[in-house]
Amino acid sequence: MQSLPISLAAPGMVLAKAVKTEDGKVLCGPGVELTAELINRLSKSGIHVAIVKGHPIHMPDEKSLAELIKELEARFERVKDDPVLRALMRVIAEHMIEQSKM
Amino acid sequence: MEEKDQNQKRQEVRARLRYIKSLPILPPIASMLNKMVEDEEMTAVRLGAVIEKDQVLTSKLLKMVNSSFFGFPQRISTVSNAIVLLGFSVIKTLIVTSSIFDMMQSSDVGLWEHSLGCATVAGILARRRAIKNPEEVSTAGLIHDLGKVVIRAEFTKEYNEIQGMVETRRLSMMEAELECIGVAHPEIGGWLIKQWNLPDRLILPVLYHHNPEGSPEFRELSAIVHFSDILIRAIGFGSGGDLWVPPLDHQAWERIKMGKGEVKDLLNELDERIIELQDFTIQMQQTKVK
Ligand SMILES: [Fe+2]
Numbered sequence: 001m002q003s004l005p006i007s008l009a010a011p012g013m014v015l016a017k018a019v020k021t022e023d024g025k026v027l028c029g030p031g032v033e034l035t036a037e038l039i040n041r042l043s044k045s046g047i048h049v050a051i052v053k054g055h056p057i058h059m060p061d062e063k064s065l066a067e068l069i070k071e072l073e074a075r076f077e078r079v080k081d082d083p084v085l086r087a088l089m090r091v092i093a094e095h096m097i098e099q100s101k102m
Numbered sequence: 103m104e105e106k107d108q109n110q111k112r113q114e115v116r117a118r119l120r121y122i123k124s125l126p127i128l129p130p131i132a133s134m135l136n137k138m139v140e141d142e143e144m145t146a147v148r149l150g151a152v153i154e155k156d157q158v159l160t161s162k163l164l165k166m167v168n169s170s171f172f173g174f175p176q177r178i179s180t181v182s183n184a185i186v187l188l189g190f191s192v193i194k195t196l197i198v199t200s201s202i203f204d205m206m207q208s209s210d211v212g213l214w215e216h217s218l219g220c221a222t223v224a225g226i227l228a229r230r231r232a233i234k235n236p237e238e239v240s241t242a243g244l245i246h247d248l249g250k251v252v253i254r255a256e257f258t259k260e261y262n263e264i265q266g267m268v269e270t271r272r273l274s275m276m277e278a279e280l281e282c283i284g285v286a287h288p289e290i291g292g293w294l295i296k297q298w299n300l301p302d303r304l305i306l307p308v309l310y311h312h313n314p315e316g317s318p319e320f321r322e323l324s325a326i327v328h329f330s331d332i333l334i335r336a337i338g339f340g341s342g343g344d345l346w347v348p349p350l351d352h353q354a355w356e357r358i359k360m361g362k363g364e365v366k367d368l369l370n371e372l373d374e375r376i377i378e379l380q381d382f383t384i385q386m387q388q389t390k391v392k
């Protein structure tokens with residue numbers, strides 16, 4: 001699942017989440033495959049982002065898994081003696097690793 | 103000597119807060135709301151109709167109640183609907199804090215995201231624990247760090263000092279606040295919120311989000327906000343002013359503890375919601391520019 005600015009959405013991508021207006025009205029349901037026409041219509045209705053399935057575009061500011069884990073450890077630095085929080089950190093790390101494989 | 107100093111600082115801060123100047127003023131409708139709710143004849147429909155006269159406020163309100171941090175399953179299309187479905191104290195809180203959050207979205211996006219994230223986790227946990235009115239617990243999460251906004255807006259000089267202490271001496275925000283002004287953000291936020299006549303179910307989790315077992319009542323709610331704050335910092339969404347995951351209160355954890363499987367489910371649900379929250383933040387910022 002990836003959130004893309006509508007300008008980067010391309011035909012063939014599949015919506016992972018409904019596209020909604022600001023006040024919550026659904027314009028397009030999840031599972032719909034984007035077409036050029038649909039993208040055009042959405043951006044004309046003031047939609048800025050679409051959440052699509054998979055991870056079709058690599059953004060330049062994306063962090064690597066190693067960087068993410070390093071930052072995670074830094075955040076836990078002051079509580080690393082707490083067994084509950086250590087366990088929490090481990091679960092989050094596992095989750096990050098699983099996510100990176102998807 | 104040192105002790106007396108701290109207490110003196112605390113009193114000074116309290117006195118200054120009585121004449122708070124730099125926070126955006128409450129929307130005019132806020133003072134009317136208290137009187138209206140005392141009126142027993144007042145229904146959600148009539149109350150909603152009064153609020154809806156203010157179009158800007160109404161559109162902001164509907165955006166918030168339909169956003170993913172509440173995670174309410176249906177679309178809410180009118181203010182009276184929102185009052186019926188989420189409860190008046192939630193709507194009132196969103197009204198009285200609307201200008202403060204406007205300010206936060208432009209001046210401190212990190213704290214805004216942290217607040218939204220905490221609200222989201224709190225709502226998920228409240229729902230899982232079958233707490234009635236989970237949106238109220240989300241709302242407590244949303245406003246839990248308002249004290250930080252007050253410090254930043256009203257005590258600019260001290261705020262800069264606090265930030266300096268966090269950076270150079272690697273203190274937590276909380277420690278730096280206590281040292282610098284003798285009182286920390288939960289208490290300051292509590293002082294502010296108490297002026298709005300909100301129920302204790304909302305006030306106590308804010309006051310005790312760093313020591314939930316100190317809460318005279320509603321310890322489960324305080325424990326939920328406490329852990330939500332920790333979790334959202336742990337995954338690194340938004341910013342709470344310093345880098346670190348705050349300490350966990352183990353007694354509070356006993357009240358709400360989860361197994362590994364439950365935490366994993368929570369993280370999965372959160373991943374999706376966070377993507378929506380980021381979009382929500384962009385939307386809120388873009389509507390303002392217009
Ligand atoms: Fe806090």
Ligand SMILES: [Fe+2]
Pocket residue numbers: 216220246247331342
């Ligand atoms: Fe916080």
